[in-house]
Structure formats: structure tokens, C-alpha cells
Amino acid sequence: MFKKLAKQNPTFRIALTHLLGKRRQTLVAMLGVTFGIAVFIFQAGLIMGFQTTFIDRTINTTANIRLFNEADKNRRSLVEEFDTAASHWTVVYSQKPKEVEPKIKNASYIIHDIERNPDVAGVSPFLAAQVIFRSGITQKAGHADGVDVRSEDKLFDMKQYMKEGDLLKLETMSNAIILGSGLAADLGAKINDNITVVSQKGVSLSLKVVGIHESGLTEIDKVRAYVKINTAQKLLNTDANYITDINIKLRNIDKAEELAKDFQRKYNCKSEDWKQANANIFGIFKVQNMVTYLVIISILIVSGFGIFNIQMMIIYEKMGDIAILKAIGYKDRDIKKIFLTESIVIGITGGLLGLLLGYIVSVIIGSIPINVNGFISVNHLTFNRDPILFVLAFVFGIIATSIAGYLPARKAAKVDPVDIIRGK
DSSP states (O other): OHHHHHHHOHHHHHHHHHHHHTHHHHHHHHHHHHHHHHHIIIIIHHHHHHHHHHHHHHHHHSOSEEEEOOOOTTOOOHHHHSOTTOSSOOOOSOOOOOOOOOOOTTHHHHHHHHHTOTTEEEEEEEEEEEEEEEETTEEEEEEEEEEOHHHHHHHHOGGGGEEEEOTTHHHHOTTEEEEEHHHHHHHTOOTTOEEEEEETTSOEEEEEEEEEEOOSBHHHHTTEEEEEHHHHHHHHTOOTTOOOEEEEEESOGGGHHHHHHHHHHHHTSEEEEHHHHTHHHHHHHHHHHHHHHHHHHHHHHHHHHHHHHHHHHHHHHTHHHHHHHHHTTOOHHHHHHHHHHHHHHHHHHHHHHHHHHHHHHHHHHHTSOOOEESSBEESSOOOOOOHHHHHHHHHHHHHHHHHHHHHHHHHHHTOOHHHHHHHO
16 A cells, blocks of 8 residues: 555655665664554553443443432431520430331332333332341351242243343242352352341241342342242241332433432432442542543553653664655655655554454453452453554544654744755
8 A cells, every 4th residue: 555655745755765765773663653552542442441340230230210218317306406595395205217218109100100101111129128148057148039930030031140140039939049150159148049138127938949049240140049039038027018128120220310209309208320320330440541541642642752862863864865856856745755655554554463462452451351259350361452442542643643753843834945955
């Protein structure tokens, strides 16, 4: 491609001659751009791949919107209700806060009404119970999530995340429980083992492990177990209409924030969309992105200085050539175009090699099996290989090299051929 352009365009031919005349310096400049772009592809792809994996698992395994009741933390006390300006004394011997249950009133009506909303893909009732799990001499605090098995599976595809056991046994057996993978490991519990579950109300039930569930969200898998709603109601010693949460799955998760506010206003209960529930994590993601881009920009700036230095060296060595070109009719803009072309050629060549290197490295690293049980559980590193990322990397590299080559090109254009000839 470059040879064809050189034959058709004298300006490009001169630029190519300069670059080939200083092959070592040209190669160093290209490698700077190549490694800058490769790091961009690798690091940005890795960070974005991790974030995408987390978001996908969060969306697939948790509610897009959660409706629940929450005690009013700013509720006025009994003493504050009295008229302080009254002429008599009022003695309060023991002030006890009013117990407010987290039960959602008219939960059945709310569920049926939400199901009619065209933006809603599904609704599932939910009952959260804080419990102690006991297996032999081992015990661990966590929560038993009371769910409607079929609704929960329809919304969150629980079968996909079953590591062991049968999900449907949770529905057909009266004393069944499914443990999170981390919780099962901590308890040393296996399929068909019996464990004791003790609720905050003091109710104790012996339940049989019928499955191990692994969402991939490590901290959640360490404390969560699934039981039927009526089992959770027994643990909390409540009636059959007792529901603490309503989990909602949307057809378009981008509407979660807007719909959460509408549902809160309409049904007079608290709402939380999936972004609010994971606000701390998204804050970490912002810091990750900022650090990643700062590192990449720094690398490309260093590459830019390399191109700048090489261009300046070429200009000083080619002063005689510049004088001759101007003497035979080349304008300032032509001289500037020659040296700017050299920078762009370095940027394009280095950029293409960087895209290829970045892609190859990400494929190789992504294919290496790993077993990481950190913030999320992964078997392989996931890379984002969205074409937009490659386009942005390439464009960013071209812009950096063009800026680095502009100043030397402008200096070359201002060279006075008469001064050069007199100097010789």
C-alpha cells in the first residue's frame, strides 16, 4: 500500500525515504506506538471484561428492582409527641420503640398489578430470614431466602447456576434447602446431608440439602441459601401472606431507575434498583477506569515524545534536502505535509501492529485456566473484544502521533533555504 502511494504521490515518497533512511529510529518509534496500543487493548479489555462479567452475573442472579419495607429512622419518639407548653407534668417510665414489621401489605395485589406492566418481564415474591446454619459442630450466620421456586427460576435461571443437585426438589420436598457454594464449603455440607437452621425468632428446623447453588458472586454464595416461602414463614413464625420483598425483572434494565421511583410512589414502599444495590462496586469501577486510562495515556505520551525526538533529528539531518525542496518550488505547507505524513505513517503502522499484538495477547491470556475465588468466581479471565474498543485505541494512537509530529513539521516548514545555503 505504501509503495503504491509513493509512486503516485511525490510528497509521500519523500516521507517514506526519510523513514527508511533511519530504520532503527523509525522502528523504535513504531514499537512505542505498538506497545501503547497493545497495552490499551489488553488493560482496557481486561477491566471492561471483568466489569461486564460482574454486571451480567448481577443482572442474571439478582432483581433489577426490589420492593421492600423499611423502618422510619426519623420517626418521632413518644416524648416528642407531648405538648411541651402544657402546664402539667407527664412522666414516662419506660419508652419502647414501636415494632415495625418488614411485611409488605397487599403483596398479592401489588404483584399482580406489576405483572401487567409491559416493561416488566416477571415478578417473584421473596421472604428474607436471618438465620444460623448448623452442621455438626460447625455453625455460620447467613440468610435463608424464601422463594417461589418456579417464579425464581423463570426470572433468574437458577438451574443454570446449580452446581450440584436438583432445583425442583426444593418445590416437591417439604424440608428441602439449597445452599450457596461458599456456605456449603464452610459448613462441610454435601447433597442429602441434614443441617439445622435456627431463625432470629428462635424457631429451629432440620432441613435436607438438595442442591448447591453457585452464582459466581463469592460473598453472596458464602451466606445465601434457598428455601420455599412457606419454610421461611415457619422459620419466622408468620402467616402464609407474610412477604418482605418483591423482586422484579425488567425487559430493559436501563429503565430500572425510572420504574423503581414510579413503583415506590405508587405502592407506598421502598424501592431499590440494581445500580443502587451495587453503588459501592460501581464506584470502584469508576476508579479502575480512571487509573487504566491514565496509564494508557502516559504510555502514549512517552511514545509521542519518542516520535517528536526522531522527527527533530530527521529535520536537522535533512536541512539540505529541505533547502533544495523549497528552492525547486515546494511550499511551506508541502514541507509540513512531508513531516506530518511521516508521523502518521509511524502511527498507522504501529497502531495496526498494536491492535494485532493486543488481540493475540488477550486471546492467549484468556485461554489460560484459572480458579479465582475473589470478588467473583471465574475460571478464565474475560476480555472485552468489542470492535469499538479497537477503533478507539487506533484513533487515539493516530491522534497522539499526529500531535507529536505536528511541532517538528511546523518547524521544518519555517526553515529558510537561504540561511541553510549560506551556512554551508
